[in-house]
Amino acid sequence: MPQNQIWLLIGALYGLLFPVLAGLIWKSRTKCAGFSYFAGAFCFIVFAFMLEQIPHYFFLASESPVSEVLRKNALLYAVYGASMAGIFEETGRYFGFKVLLKKKKHKSNSIAYGIGHGGLEIVLLMGIPYLFYFLAVKGIVPAGSAAVLQAASMSREMILLAMGERLSAFLLHIGLSILVFMAVRRKGKFLMFPLAVLLHILADLPAGLYQAGALPLYVTEIITAVFAIAVFIYAVRAHYRKGR
Numbered sequence: 108m109p110q111n112q113i114w115l116l117i118g119a120l121y122g123l124l125f126p127v128l129a130g131l132i133w134k135s136r137t138k139c140a141g142f143s144y145f146a147g148a149f150c151f152i153v154f155a156f157m158l159e160q161i162p163h164y165f166f167l168a169s170e171s172p173v174s175e176v177l178r179k180n181a182l183l184y185a186v187y188g189a190s191m192a193g194i195f196e197e198t199g200r201y202f203g204f205k206v207l208l209k210k211k212k213h214k215s216n217s218i219a220y221g222i223g224h225g226g227l228e229i230v231l232l233m234g235i236p237y238l239f240y241f242l243a244v245k246g247i248v249p250a251g252s253a254a255v256l257q258a259a260s261m262s263r264e265m266i267l268l269a270m271g272e273r274l275s276a277f278l279l280h281i282g283l284s285i286l287v288f289m290a291v292r293r294k295g296k297f298l299m300f301p302l303a304v305l306l307h308i309l310a311d312l313p314a315g316l317y318q319a320g321a322l323p324l325y326v327t328e329i330i331t332a333v334f335a336i337a338v339f340i341y342a343v344r345a346h347y348r349k350g351r
Contacts, residue, residue: 111244111259114261115241115266118237121270122232124234125226133219137218139216140219143208143216147203151228155196181320182319186308186312189308189310189315197300197304200303201287203220204220204287204288221282225276228276240261243259244259271332272331272332278335282341285343285345286300286303310331
């Protein structure tokens with residue numbers, strides 16, 4: 108099997124199995140209810156894949172003065188995209204803890220929620236696409252388009268970079284889930300919610316600038332990874348601080 112096909116398969120298995128293993132390990136350590144993971148995945152689908160698309164339709168897809176300005180200005184485009192992701196996904200987390208998991212008081216449920224949210228994102232953005240690319244290269248499914256064939260020929264370095272990017276996003280989602288859980292569960296900690304929104308926006312800004320052609324890929328990934336790890340460490344320390 109050619110090397111690029113092997114790495115496509117590795118990327119697919121990583122995207123499909125890593126979230127499952129992370130969830131199983133956390134469940135075995137904490138006995139968290141499976142519903143906490145489901146709530147994270149469910150809110151991600153509803154708020155990011157469904158509700159967030161509403162403003163995108165009006166401000167990006169349709170022809171309007173606003174969409175024209177956003178397309179022509181890399182910074183505004185990046186700020187808009189990052190802001191929508193931050194507002195909708197963190198609102199989804201707040202809804203998840205406030206409504207779906209209102210009876211789940213233990214702090215371990217915050218991480219389970221984050222695993223469900225970030226894990227499903229890995230499956231949808233890497234696991235399933237890379238599996239399709241692998242099957243397309245093997246001729247098992249029709250390639251469909253030149254874009255698919257181009258993606259299917261990605262180098263080992265690009266696939267490893269994508270795996271690292273997904274891992275940093277996964278850690279970010281866990282960290283942000285912890286902050287929103289604190290906002291809902293701890294008295295006087297509501298400001299953790301707008302903080303999570305702001306941190307999410309800042310975390311997504313480099314990717315928006317890259318998509319707009321304002322940042323190179325490797326710089327984007329380094330900035331995003333460092334920021335995600337910092338948010339994760341801060342949130343875990345705040346969450347498990349002695350006496351809390």
